[in-house]
Amino acid sequence: MVVKVYGTPFTAPKRVLLCLIEKGIEFETVPVDLFKGEHKSPEYLKLQPFGSVPVVIDGDYTLYESRAIIRYYAEKYRHQGTELLGQTIEERGLVEQWLEVEGQSYHPPLYQLVIHIVFNPLIGVPQDEKTIKDCEAKLASVLDIYEERLSKSKYLAGDFFSLADLSHIPFTELLVTKVGKEYMIRDRKHVSAWWDEISSRPSWKKVTEI
Numbered sequence: 001m002v003v004k005v006y007g008t009p010f011t012a013p014k015r016v017l018l019c020l021i022e023k024g025i026e027f028e029t030v031p032v033d034l035f036k037g038e039h040k041s042p043e044y045l046k047l048q049p050f051g052s053v054p055v056v057i058d059g060d061y062t063l064y065e066s067r068a069i070i071r072y073y074a075e076k077y078r079h080q081g082t083e084l085l086g087q088t089i090e091e092r093g094l095v096e097q098w099l100e101v102e103g104q105s106y107h108p109p110l111y112q113l114v115i116h117i118v119f120n121p122l123i124g125v126p127q128d129e130k131t132i133k134d135c136e137a138k139l140a141s142v143l144d145i146y147e148e149r150l151s152k153s154k155y156l157a158g159d160f161f162s163l164a165d166l167s168h169i170p171f172t173e174l175l176v177t178k179v180g181k182e183y184m185i186r187d188r189k190h191v192s193a194w195w196d197e198i199s200s201r202p203s204w205k206k207v208t209e210i
Contacts, residue, residue: 003027006047007054008034011170012066014207016054018166019070021203023081029210067103070163084163094157098164105142109135110171118178143184143191150190165198173199
């Protein structure tokens, strides 16, 4: 059964596509045009009542929220493709820990930077320089913690690539390109090496080609 991924070529759906490619799972994408409001249509809201992307349909099973989706497929196809959850319960704990850090501490200030610097100008909303400055400071503090962690291990959960690393890729790509703040990565030796490693994976190259 081919997995259907409803979404856009934006960041959260790319998180799901990355996981599916790493696990060797066949999928097809179903475009949802946010600018046309397709995510608020009655048909789409039956799949995702909050009107956000992505959503996956796997046979008669429907799931939304990108981090829940990647956890699901990493577990369902644990013995296929890249092992993304760790080999032991302790490694799994660290994977979950850093996934939570990404979702709760890393993503929020970065998301606000993307909104204020990338998307607001597209819809004619003035940039809020104070918000941008505050979010940059918050993200810098998180990245300082990452720098310390990555001075001790190649990846966030240890010496293996996992969901914790994978989940960072799409939005960090925006940070170093569209947001124009690559220095936040490059000014930190170990974070920079980690970013080069995870962003050069064949799976990410395939996602960028879709």
